[in-house]
Amino acid sequence: MTMLPEASAIKLGLVIDLDICVGCQACVVNCKEWNTAGYGAPLADDDAYGAAPTGAWLNRVHAFEAGDGADSRTVHFPKSCLHCEEAPCVTVCPTGASFKRAEDGIVLVNEDWCIGCGLCAWSCPYGARELDPAEGVMKKCTLCVDRIYNDNIPEEDRQPACVRTCPTNARHFGDLGDPDSDVSRMVADRGGIDLMPEQGTKPVNKYLPPRPRRAADETPVSLVAMAEADTPTGFWKWVDSTLERLG
Amino acid sequence: MRPAWSIIFFTTISGLGLGLAGWIVLGLLPLMTREAVIGVGVITLALIGAGLISSTFHLGHPERAWRALSQWRSSWLSREGVLAVIVMAGLAGWFAAGYTGTIVPMWANLALLVLIYVTVYATSMIYASLKTVARWYHPLTPICYLMFAAAGGLLAVLAMLALLGLPITAALAQAGIVLMLSAWGVKIAWWRLAGMARPAGSIESATGLGDLGTVRPLMPPHTEENYLQHEMGFVVARKHADKLRMIAIGLGGLLPILLLFVAPASTAALALALLAHVAGMFVERWLFFAEAKHVVTLYYEGAA
Numbered sequence: 161m162t163m164l165p166e167a168s169a170i171k172l173g174l175v176i177d178l179d180i181c182v183g184c185q186a187c188v189v190n191c192k193e194w195n196t197a198g199y200g201a202p203l204a205d206d207d208a209y210g211a212a213p214t215g216a217w218l219n220r221v222h223a224f225e226a227g228d229g230a231d232s233r234t235v236h237f238p239k240s241c242l243h244c245e246e247a248p249c250v251t252v253c254p255t256g257a258s259f260k261r262a263e264d265g266i267v268l269v270n271e272d273w274c275i276g277c278g279l280c281a282w283s284c285p286y287g288a289r290e291l292d293p294a295e296g297v298m299k300k301c302t303l304c305v306d307r308i309y310n311d312n313i314p315e316e317d318r319q320p321a322c323v324r325t326c327p328t329n330a331r332h333f334g335d336l337g338d339p340d341s342d343v344s345r346m347v348a349d350r351g352g353i354d355l356m357p358e359q360g361t362k363p364v365n366k367y368l369p370p371r372p373r374r375a376a377d378e379t380p381v382s383l384v385a386m387a388e389a390d391t392p393t394g395f396w397k398w399v400d401s402t403l404e405r406l407g
Numbered sequence: 408m409r410p411a412w413s414i415i416f417f418t419t420i421s422g423l424g425l426g427l428a429g430w431i432v433l434g435l436l437p438l439m440t441r442e443a444v445i446g447v448g449v450i451t452l453a454l455i456g457a458g459l460i461s462s463t464f465h466l467g468h469p470e471r472a473w474r475a476l477s478q479w480r481s482s483w484l485s486r487e488g489v490l491a492v493i494v495m496a497g498l499a500g501w502f503a504a505g506y507t508g509t510i511v512p513m514w515a516n517l518a519l520l521v522l523i524y525v526t527v528y529a530t531s532m533i534y535a536s537l538k539t540v541a542r543w544y545h546p547l548t549p550i551c552y553l554m555f556a557a558a559g560g561l562l563a564v565l566a567m568l569a570l571l572g573l574p575i576t577a578a579l580a581q582a583g584i585v586l587m588l589s590a591w592g593v594k595i596a597w598w599r600l601a602g603m604a605r606p607a608g609s610i611e612s613a614t615g616l617g618d619l620g621t622v623r624p625l626m627p628p629h630t631e632e633n634y635l636q637h638e639m640g641f642v643v644a645r646k647h648a649d650k651l652r653m654i655a656i657g658l659g660g661l662l663p664i665l666l667l668f669v670a671p672a673s674t675a676a677l678a679l680a681l682l683a684h685v686a687g688m689f690v691e692r693w694l695f696f697a698e699a700k701h702v703v704t705l706y707y708e709g710a711a
Contacts, residue, residue, distance in 0.1 A: 162478045178616070188628070212631050220628035222706055224610075227620035234625060235616055239706065248538065254475035254485035273474055276467020279484055281638060282408065285539045285608075287703035290634040296467025353615040356702070358607040359538055367615050 162253040164246065165262035171337035172264045172303055173243050173364035174323065175346055179371045180330035183221055183236030187322035187331060191219040191240070191301075194321035199306045200271040204294035216290040218301045219322055226370075235370060238331070240322070241288035241301035242355065242363030243267050249280035249289060249300075258298070265337070265364060266305055271297045285359045308333070336364050408540065409641050410696035417462035418530055419688045421491070422552060424454025426560020427567075428498055429523045432516045435579070436564050436571075438505050443571055448502030450567075452495055459491055483536050487529035494522050527556045534695075539702045543695075545601035547593065554590035555691075559684055561586050562663055566681045569674040580671035584664050587684075591660040594691065598652065606702040613705040624709045640704050644697030651694055659687020 195218055196202045205215030219240040226235050243260075247267050250258050257273035258280050260266070269280075274297040281289040281298060289300045304320035307313065317324060323333040334343035343366075346352065352366035392400050428451050430436065438444045463469040476492065478485040497519050504511050531552035534543040561583045568575050610624070611617030644651065663680035670676035704710070 162481045164481075183626075214631050214633060216634065217629070220633075222624065222628045223626035224614055224616060224622050225625045226614070226616040226622045231620065233619065235614070235619075237614060239628075251481040252484065252536070254478050254482045254488065255471070256474070256478050273471065274468065275471045275475060277465070277475070277484065278467075278638065279482075279533070281635075282701065283537055283539060285613075285702045287635040287639070287706060291467060291638075293634075298467075355615060356608045356613050358612060359702070369615060369618065 162250050162256050162258060164250055164260055167245060168262055168265045169337050170264045170335050171243075171245070171364045172266055172308070172334070173336045173343075173366070174240070174303075174320065175332040175334070175336075175343045175352060175366050175368060176238055177330045177332070177346075177350075177368040178235050178237065179368060180328050181221070181236040181238060182328055182330075183223055184327065185221055186325050186327055187238060188217065188219050188221055190321045190325035192217055194304060194307070195299075195302070198304070199302050200269075200299075201292060201295040201297065203299060204292050206293040214293070216292045216299045218288075218290070218299060231373070233370065238322070239286060239288070240365075241267060241303075242286055242361070242365040243301075243303060245362035245364060246360060248283040248285075248359075248361060252279050252283045254279070266303045267300065268302055268305065269298050269300055271295070274298050285356050285361065286363075303333075336366065408696045408699045408701060409638050410644075410693045411465040413461045413464035415689060415692045415696070417458040418552075419458070419685065419692050420461070421455050421458025422527060422530065422556045423559045423563060423685065423688070424451055424456075424458065425494070425523050425527050426556035426558070427451055427454065427563040428494070428560070429520055429557065430560050430564045432498075432501060432511075432519045432523070434516070435561075436567055437573060439573075441506055444502055444505040447567060447571075448498070448505070452498060452502075455491065455495055455498075459488075483529055483532040487526065487533060490522060490526040490529050494519070494526050497522060524553060524556070527552055539606075540699045541604040541606045541702070542601045542699055545597070545604055547597045547601055551590075551594050551597050554586075554593050555688065558583075558586040558590035559688065562667075562677075562681050562684055565667070565671075566674075566677040569672065569677045575672055577671070580667050584667050587660055587664050587667075591656060595656075602698070606705070608702060608705060610705045610709045613702075622709070624707060627707060635703055636707060639701030640707065641697050644694055648694065648698055651690055655687050655690040655694065657687070658683045659691055660684075662687075 192203055203216050205213055207213050219238060222237040222239060224235050224237055225232055227233055243265055247260055250260050250267060255273050255275055257270045259268060276291060276296040278291055289298050292299045308318050310318060319333045323331045332343050332346060334341045336344055338344060347366045350368040352368050354363050438447055463472040466472060475485055475488050479489045501511055501519060528549050531549040535548035538544050565575060565583050610622045614622050616622045662683040666676045666680040
C-alpha cells in the first residue's frame with residue numbers, strides 16, 4: 161500500500177557525523193556485501209570485472225569542498241536512503257511495492273511486486289534508489305531490517321552494516337522518534353540538519369555538520385619548551401654544574 | 408532525464424488517440440456505416456492501447472504491469488492506468504452502440520469526454536507531480552498535454568473526415584488551425600517559463616554545508632557513471648535544444664497549419680499534416696524528457 165502510514169512513534173534512522181567521516185568507503189563496501197547476501201535479490205553489477213563496471217549500490221560516499229581559500233575543507237559525505245516521513249518514493253509507486261512501515265518508519269521495496277518502472281527513483285531528490293541491473297527491480301537501503309531484528313546474530317551486530325563497520329564511529333543508528341535516545345541527543349547537541357529541507361520530504365536521517373574550526377589567533381603551545389627538562393635547583397643544581405665542569 | 412522511447416511513444420500516441428476519441432464522442436466525426444464505425448473504432452482504440460502497451464516495454468518486469476492499477480489513491484501513474492482502462496472500455500461500448508445503431512445519451516457522451524481529458528491530465532501529472540524535476544513541476548505542464556491532445560485529435564478528425572469522403576467545413580478547418588496555434592503557443596510559453604525553472608535547493612542545501620561557505624563537488628562516489636547519472640543527467644539534448652525546438656515546431660505545428668490553410672479538403676495533405684504533427688510531437692516529447700534535469704545532479708555537478 162503506497163499511502164503513507166500515520167506517523168510512527170518509532171522513527172528508526174541514521175545520524176551521520178560529517179566532522180568524523182574520513183571517506184574510507186568501508187560502509188559502502190560492507191553495505192554492498194551484506195545486501196548482496198541479505199534481503200531480496202542480490203545487489204547486482206554490470207560488467208563487474210570489465211573496463212567500466214557499474215552496478216547498484218545503496219550507500220555512496222561523495223566528497224565536497226566547502227569554504228574558500230585557507231578556510232576551505234574537504235568533507236566526506238556518505239549518502240543513503242533517509243527514510244523520509246513524507247517519502248515521495250512511496251506515494252508515486254503504482255503497484256504498492258514501495259512502502260513505509262507503520263511500526264518503525266523504515267521505507268522498503270517489496271521486490272515481488274515491483275515492476276521496475278523507475279518512477280520512485282525519479283521522485284527521490286537524494287538519489288537513494290537504484291534499479292538492479294540484473295533483477296529489474298528497485299533497490300534501496302533497508303536500514304538492514306534483516307540485521308536489526310535478527311535474533312540469530314550476536315546482539316552487537318544488530319545494527320545496520322554501515323554503522324557496524326564504520327571504523328571512525330561516524331555513523332549512528334537509533335530511534336529518532338524518541339527525544340531521549342542517543343541519536344536524538346546527538347542531533348540536538350550538534351545541530352543536526354536535514355538534507356534539502358525545501359523538498360518537503362522530512363527526512364528521518366540527520367547529518368551532523370563539521371565542527372567549527374578553532375580560532376587561528378590562539379598562540380600555539382611551544383613544543384620545544386615542553387621537551388626541555390626542568391632546570392634543577394639546590395643540591396641537584398650543584399651536581400649538574402659540577403658534572404658540566406668535568407667536561 | 409533519460410528519454411525512454413517506449414515512454415515517448417506512449418505519451419504521444421495515447422495522447423493523440425485520446426484527443427481523437429474526445430472529438431468523436433462529441434459527434435464531430437459522423438460514422439454513417441458499420442464499416443466506418445469498425446474502422447474508426449479500431450484505429451482509435453489501437454492508438455490508445457498501443458501507447459499503453461508500449462509504456463510497459465521499459466519496465467523491469469512487464470509481466471507484473473497489472474499491479475500498477477492498484478494504487479490509484481496516491482499514484483498518478485496508477486490513476487492514469489486505471490482511467491485509460493475505463494476510457495477504453497467506455498469507448499468500446501460507445502462504438503458497439505454505434506454499430507448496433509443504439510443512441511448514446513448525451514450525459515454518457517459528456518461523461519466519456521470528461522474521462523478522456525482526465526486521463527490525459529493524469530498522464531501529464533505523472534511528470535508534473537515530481538518536485539525533483541523543476542521544469543516539469545509547473546502548472547503549465549498539464550496544459551501542454553491537454554492542448555496537444557485536443558489539437559492533435561482534431562487534426563486526426565480532419566484527416567479521417569477526408570479519408571471517409573465526408574465534407575470538411577471551413578469552420579472546422581479553421582478551428583484546427585486555431586487549436587494547433589494555441590497548443591504550440593502554450594508550449595512555447597512552457598519552454599520560456601517552466602524551462603527557466605530551477606530547483607528550490609542548491610548544493611549548499613543538499614549537503615547542509617552552506618555555513619562553511621561555497622560548496623563544490625570534489626570527488627564522485629565511484630569511478631564509473633552510475634544509474635542515477637545515466638537516468639537523471641541526460642546531456643545530449645541540451646547541446647542542440649534550440650535546433651530541436653525549431654524542428655518540433657516546424658513539423659508538429661507550422662507544416663500542419665500550412666497544409667490546413669492551403670489544402671483543407673485534400674486527403675493526402677491532411678494525412679501528411681497528421682504524420683508531420685506526430686513526428687514533431689515525438690521531437691517535442693523527446694525534448695521534454697531529455698532537457699529535464701533532476702535535482703540529484705546537485706550532488707554530482709553542483710548545479711541542477
